[in-house]
Amino acid sequence: MAKNKSKVNDLVVRFANVNGTGSASANYLFAKAVFRMGIPVSPKNIFPSNIQGLPTWYEVRISEKGYLGRRDGIDVMVSVNPQSFAKDIASVSSGGYFLYDSTKRLHSDLIRDDIHFIGIPLMEICIREYTDPRQRLLFKNIIYVGALSELLKIEFSVLEELIREQFSGKEKLIAPNLNALQLGIQYVKEHFPEQINFRLERRNLVGDAILMDGNTAAGLGAVYAGATVASWYPITPSTSLIEAFEDYCKQFRIDKETGKKNYAIVQAEDELAAIGMAIGANWNGARSFTATSGPGLSLMNEFLGIAYFSEIPVVLVDVQRAGPSTGMPTRTQQSDILNAAYCGHGDTKNILLFPSTPAECFEMVADAFDLSDSLQSPVLVMSDLDLGMNDHMSAPLKWNSDRKYKLGKVMTEKELDALPKYGRYLDVDDDGIPYRTIPGTHPTKGAYVTRGSSHDEYAAYTEDSPTYVRIVNRLLKKFDTAKKMVPKPEIIKSPQETKLGFLYFGTSAYASQEAKDFLAEHNIFVNAIRIKAFPFSKEVEAFIERHETIFVIEQNRDAQMRTLLINELDVNPKKLIKVLNYDGMPITANFIAKEISVDLKAHLYLSKESVSL
Amino acid sequence: MTYLKPKFHHPDLPKNKLGYTRKYYEGSLSTLCAGCGHDSISAAIVEACFELNIEPHKVAKMSGIGCSSKTPAYFLSNSHGFNSVHGRMPSVATGANLANRDLLYLGVSGDGDSASIGMGQFVHVIRRNLNMVYIVMNNGCYGLTKGQDSATADVGSKNKSGNINQFEGIDLCGLAIELGATFVAQSFSGDKAQLVPLLQAAMSHEGFALVNVLSPCVTFNNNTGSTKSYDYVREHLEATASVDFVPYAEEITTQYEEGETKSIQLHDGSWLELHKLAQGWNPEDKISAINALQNARKHHEILTGLIYLDTDNKELHDLMNTTDVPLNKLTQDVLCPGLEVLESINADLR
Numbered sequence: 001m002a003k004n005k006s007k008v009n010d011l012v013v014r015f016a017n018v019n020g021t022g023s024a025s026a027n028y029l030f031a032k033a034v035f036r037m038g039i040p041v042s043p044k045n046i047f048p049s050n051i052q053g054l055p056t057w058y059e060v061r062i063s064e065k066g067y068l069g070r071r072d073g074i075d076v077m078v079s080v081n082p083q084s085f086a087k088d089i090a091s092v093s094s095g096g097y098f099l100y101d102s103t104k105r106l107h108s109d110l111i112r113d114d115i116h117f118i119g120i121p122l123m124e125i126c127i128r129e130y131t132d133p134r135q136r137l138l139f140k141n142i143i144y145v146g147a148l149s150e151l152l153k154i155e156f157s158v159l160e161e162l163i164r165e166q167f168s169g170k171e172k173l174i175a176p177n178l179n180a181l182q183l184g185i186q187y188v189k190e191h192f193p194e195q196i197n198f199r200l201e202r203r204n205l206v207g208d209a210i211l212m213d214g215n216t217a218a219g220l221g222a223v224y225a226g227a228t229v230a231s232w233y234p235i236t237p238s239t240s241l242i243e244a245f246e247d248y249c250k251q252f253r254i255d256k257e258t259g260k261k262n263y264a265i266v267q268a269e270d271e272l273a274a275i276g277m278a279i280g281a282n283w284n285g286a287r288s289f290t291a292t293s294g295p296g297l298s299l300m301n302e303f304l305g306i307a308y309f310s311e312i313p314v315v316l317v318d319v320q321r322a323g324p325s326t327g328m329p330t331r332t333q334q335s336d337i338l339n340a341a342y343c344g345h346g347d348t349k350n351i352l353l354f355p356s357t358p359a360e361c362f363e364m365v366a367d368a369f370d371l372s373d374s375l376q377s378p379v380l381v382m383s384d385l386d387l388g389m390n391d392h393m394s395a396p397l398k399w400n401s402d403r404k405y406k407l408g409k410v411m412t413e414k415e416l417d418a419l420p421k422y423g424r425y426l427d428v429d430d431d432g433i434p435y436r437t438i439p440g441t442h443p444t445k446g447a448y449v450t451r452g453s454s455h456d457e458y459a460a461y462t463e464d465s466p467t468y469v470r471i472v473n474r475l476l477k478k479f480d481t482a483k484k485m486v487p488k489p490e491i492i493k494s495p496q497e498t499k500l501g502f503l504y505f506g507t508s509a510y511a512s513q514e515a516k517d518f519l520a521e522h523n524i525f526v527n528a529i530r531i532k533a534f535p536f537s538k539e540v541e542a543f544i545e546r547h548e549t550i551f552v553i554e555q556n557r558d559a560q561m562r563t564l565l566i567n568e569l570d571v572n573p574k575k576l577i578k579v580l581n582y583d584g585m586p587i588t589a590n591f592i593a594k595e596i597s598v599d600l601k602a603h604l605y606l607s608k609e610s611v612s613l
Numbered sequence: 614m615t616y617l618k619p620k621f622h623h624p625d626l627p628k629n630k631l632g633y634t635r636k637y638y639e640g641s642l643s644t645l646c647a648g649c650g651h652d653s654i655s656a657a658i659v660e661a662c663f664e665l666n667i668e669p670h671k672v673a674k675m676s677g678i679g680c681s682s683k684t685p686a687y688f689l690s691n692s693h694g695f696n697s698v699h700g701r702m703p704s705v706a707t708g709a710n711l712a713n714r715d716l717l718y719l720g721v722s723g724d725g726d727s728a729s730i731g732m733g734q735f736v737h738v739i740r741r742n743l744n745m746v747y748i749v750m751n752n753g754c755y756g757l758t759k760g761q762d763s764a765t766a767d768v769g770s771k772n773k774s775g776n777i778n779q780f781e782g783i784d785l786c787g788l789a790i791e792l793g794a795t796f797v798a799q800s801f802s803g804d805k806a807q808l809v810p811l812l813q814a815a816m817s818h819e820g821f822a823l824v825n826v827l828s829p830c831v832t833f834n835n836n837t838g839s840t841k842s843y844d845y846v847r848e849h850l851e852a853t854a855s856v857d858f859v860p861y862a863e864e865i866t867t868q869y870e871e872g873e874t875k876s877i878q879l880h881d882g883s884w885l886e887l888h889k890l891a892q893g894w895n896p897e898d899k900i901s902a903i904n905a906l907q908n909a910r911k912h913h914e915i916l917t918g919l920i921y922l923d924t925d926n927k928e929l930h931d932l933m934n935t936t937d938v939p940l941n942k943l944t945q946d947v948l949c950p951g952l953e954v955l956e957s958i959n960a961d962l963r
Binding site: 208209210211212220223224225226228229231248251252253255258259260261262263264266268269270272273274275276277278279280281282283284285286288302303306396397398399400401404405437438439440441442443444447448449450451452453460461 | 641668669670671673674675685686690691692693694695696697698701703704705706707708709710711712713715716733734736737741930933934935936937939940941943945947948949950951952954955958959962963
């Protein structure tokens, strides 16, 4: 049997469960306990497109160094799902542990001699301790958390505190849950008293961080931004975003005197109607948004085009999943970039924001409303399944108490009165952004017909070529203005001079930053830029200019961000090297480092010796 | 463009209670074919709004794509309009209405826009009982693409190219009643005397009001053999009753013999008077209304007038319990929970 030296606060634990058996809250309890011990933690759900019965996994990376991306290699597997035993055992790293329900004997074919097997008769204990079948099922999960916490030396007081918080208001459930934890702890104490090769120690490394998923943060961002109308169609993985919006609205948006709602949420008949409603509401002066994923974005194509061309604000959060077509609805990707950037037939360009953390989901959704109103154009917040549906350790949510909604150029009744002639699409300020009016503002001034057909500066239908060209060119000018308004990229400079660069965005940031450190340990130094928005600001252009070779790291097959950079900035394609992960699982640092080392060798930037990674 | 209307008008044109002349309710000059039924409907909308003393800027004109959907440019030039996406006007109108419940929403659509590409949205806007007037300018064909049959073309109807339609025509009124529409009327573009009071009643109705108007296409569907031609429609009209609309607080002046008239009071206190009501026919009873439509269909009659009315209903805002203040009037101090709340949310996530 392989022996590893005991590792502290650096491991990957994976739970293998059956979908729909209540394991999620037990697994979360484990992750949260690690977080409460001050150790950086990154849990990820790996779940099937299924409600009940299929295998589901929950993977927790624990990293003293604060790396929050996924990592290859499973150190401890907790498996209570015999369906996936074979696969689960095979996936444990050599020297790792396989903790399983030993009520039934493990088939001898499955035994590996390079890993440790820890059998706990979970079902047997449950049958002995509980009579209610539902309790037997649920407490089985808590018992393995107890057992695992004893093996890894999680402080019991932390678990106790979390249980008390979870069941505050349902105090009756506290004692049985604590008891179940103890059953697991006691079993390990009696049967596996030796310290295993991994353990956790309290640290002070999480600071004021929070543990939150991106969809909840984005939903809350929409509440803070003053969104009053949300229209949507259910689709994984965006559904929980609207649910979060609704939950927070119920808390903060019910009028205290009348009990009536200061918001409206409509579950539409399809995504076309969802975006149509959001556009209608924005046209009429209420902040409105929708959330969807790839297939929904495809359906919203035509409507985004009219919002772009007739200059109506609208915010859309695209929680991307693996495509094409239905693809893998419960797996992650960053593969809607090109469709989103140019969504709409004809010459259409949309503004995109790329959040990397829940704090940015919150902030960028709020920013999206300001940008959309200010620019009178759709703004798409490009989240993904990994960010949206998994809990992330994140900086706390921030809101400046002086912050005022930027509603853009909206004419008031007085302003219309003072104007000799109003023109909806006149470029008065030479920034490409015209002034809009909201229906009902003025009895005799400011009315016009909004249309997706060609129109002149006064919103009248036209097929006059010079007028058409003038209008679409002004839209380009507006897009230029947007470059100065969107969030600037984050640039991380290497202490060493280097001509190599990393370019990444969204959830590729976690693994990219880790890979960057890893390469530095091997004397390969890179500067990094994290893109936060499209159109690309001049900082992005300058970064690409400054470097000889840039690795563009993204999670799709076709290098969509790279294509967008080449198309928009006229970059020499040879400068931009593709680093692409598109298997549906969040990208890992190991993958990036491997890809890059192969490429560096191929391009002879470095001798073979220096890149033996 | 050459489509400019003269600005001058007679100084003594009659004014309504708001001091506006009819002219104030007009739009720009129509670019539809001469004799198009749709222009008569636009004129009826102008008349209805003028007589109802509606403030034009409190109206939002919503449409999809097609000949019919162009018309919002031809009436109420002092109202905002939204000529949206083909078949998707209902969703845009829904969003607009959710943003501001205080405006009057006039949706204009056609048979292609509603019964084919937009059928999904037509169905669901009715289900939600959105407070709007939904006017279908129904000519049984696709005018803008030169006369293809639409889904409301009757079986056996012959189009201009001589093709006989083989497919069942969709009856929008029957469908709307089935889906829970609370006001359903049918009329003919050539019958202004009936159309104007029906539009006024629809505008006064709280909830979804469908006004399906047969509006012959002079260019592509006015031939012999078509069941949507001027001649055919005139010959097969079967008015359910003559219709009077009496606004709130006005006296009913016309006298009819007792027993012949049915009066229905609308939400805003106005009255709809149905005179010489057809036998065995109750527009407040869904089953009776559907029977009447089915009978008319069987006998190749086109039933016009008020088909169905349910005054005891809840429109979307009431169903959703949204605030009485239009959502677009709510300000940041009401909408944003603020920093302190956010700090406590952060604390709960640690």
